[in-house]
Amino acid sequence: MTNIKIGGRNIRVEYVKGEEHFPSGELGLSFLEKGLIKIDKTLPEDFQKSVLLHEIIEFINSMLELNLEHRTITSIETALYQVLKDNFDF
Numbered sequence: 001m002t003n004i005k006i007g008g009r010n011i012r013v014e015y016v017k018g019e020e021h022f023p024s025g026e027l028g029l030s031f032l033e034k035g036l037i038k039i040d041k042t043l044p045e046d047f048q049k050s051v052l053l054h055e056i057i058e059f060i061n062s063m064l065e066l067n068l069e070h071r072t073i074t075s076i077e078t079a080l081y082q083v084l085k086d087n088f089d090f
Contacts, residue, residue, distance in 0.1 A: 004037075006056060007063050013052065015041035027051045030059040049090060050081050 002013045018040035022029065028039045028051040037055045039048050054077040061068045068076075084090035 004056075006059055009035055009063075011035050011037060011059065013037045013039065015039050015048070018042050028055045030055040030062065032059060032062040046085075050077065053077050053081050053084075 001015070004011050004013055012035060014036065016038050018027070021038055022040060026040075027043060027047070028037065030037045037052065037059060039051050039055065041048070043051065054073065057068075057073050057077055057080075060066070061073060081090075
């Protein structure tokens, strides 16, 4: 477990075993009301980072009521992850 800040809020990030926490096959979930993001710890490390970035964007989407579609969030995550991976130690 780790903590990050999003929009001034402390958010708990839990790495959990996938099938026990994601019955519908998700790789990660964000819970605005609980201040919690869950990531499947059975994924390879690079994939965990990608999913975490996706869930951070999902969290921001909910927090700011942006109403972005899931495919838009996925596209932003894919592009942003590539920039972070290629240019920073992410």
